[in-house]
Amino acid sequence: MERNVTEVVAALIWRGERFLVCQRPENKARGLLWEFVGGKVEKGESREDALRRECREELAWEVKPTEIYAEVLHEYPDITVRLTLFCAIAEGEPTLLEHRDLRWITPAEIPQYDFCPADREILLRMRYEYAQKTVPVGRWRHFKGGEYEVLGIAKHSETLEPMVVYRAKYGDGALWTRPAEMWNETVTRDGKAFPRFTYEGDAHENDR
Template sequence: MTKKIVHVAVGVIYKDQQLFICKRPDDKHQGGLWEFPGGKVEQGESVFAALQRELLEEVNLTVNGSDELMVIEHDYGDKCVRLDVHIVDNFTGEAHGAEGQQGKWVPINELDYYVFPAANVEIVEKIKQRFK
C-alpha cells in the first residue's frame, strides 16, 4: 500500500531580516512544534493560489507575489508530505495567528532556538544560507 502524499504550500514570510512562524496546535500532527505557515494544495489549485488562500486564512496576509525556495518530500512514517516552499516578501496586512495559534516574528539568526518538524529542518538551513 502506498501512502498518500499530502501536498502543502508553505510560506516563508520575510520582512526586515525576520520571519513569521506559528506554533502548531497541540492536538494536530507535529503539535507543539513551530512551523512556517501554509496548508494543503487543493485539487486543481496552483501552489501560489493555495499559498494566497492559506496565508490569508492562517495569518491574515494578502500575498501579492512569492519566489519558490525549494520542494521537500518527507516521510513521517504515519504520513508523507510534499512541501512546496516559497519565500513571501511581497504582501499586505499585519501577520498574526488568525486561527488562534501563537505566531511571532523571529530574527533569522534566532531560528535555531525554535523546534520545527523534521521536514522543516532543511528549510531552516536553506533560509540561513540565503539570508546570511
C-alpha cells in the same frame, strides 16, 4: 506499499532581517511545533492559489507568492508531504486565527525553536546562507583583543549546521571551527555589551 504524496505549500515572508514563523495548535498533529504558514493544496488548486487561501484562513492576510525558495519531500509516520516553500510578499499585520503564536525571527535564532521535521532541511539552508552573509571572509577582532582570519563557512559533518572556519593571526595559526550562531553573539564584560567578534576588513589589506 507506496504512499500517496500530499502537496503542501508554505510562505517565507521577510520583514527586514526577520521572517515569520507560526506555532501549531496543541490539538493538531505535530502540536506546538513551529512552522512556516501554509497548508495542503486542494484538488483543482494551483500551488499559488492554495497558499493565498491558507494565509487568508490562518492569518486573515493577503499574500503574493513570488518565486519558489525550496522544495522538500518528507515522510511522517502518518503522511508523506511534498513541501513547496514560496517567497512571498505581504502587507499589513497577520491575525492569529488558528495558530497558537507567531514570531518574527532571524535565521540565527532558528536553533531556539522546535520546528516541524519537514521544515528542518530548509532551515539549515537558511542558517548557512545567513552565516555566509553575516560572517564574511577576512580579519576579525575578538572582544578580548585577539585577531583572527575567517577562511569561510563549512557544514558540520553530522548535523550540517553552519560552522565558521578560522585561524588565529598569532601563534601557530592553527585552524579552528565555531558554530556560526556563536560568532555574532553579544557578550557582557564589566557590565558592558560587546560583539564577540568585530569585522575589520580584508585579510590581506595590511599587506598592500
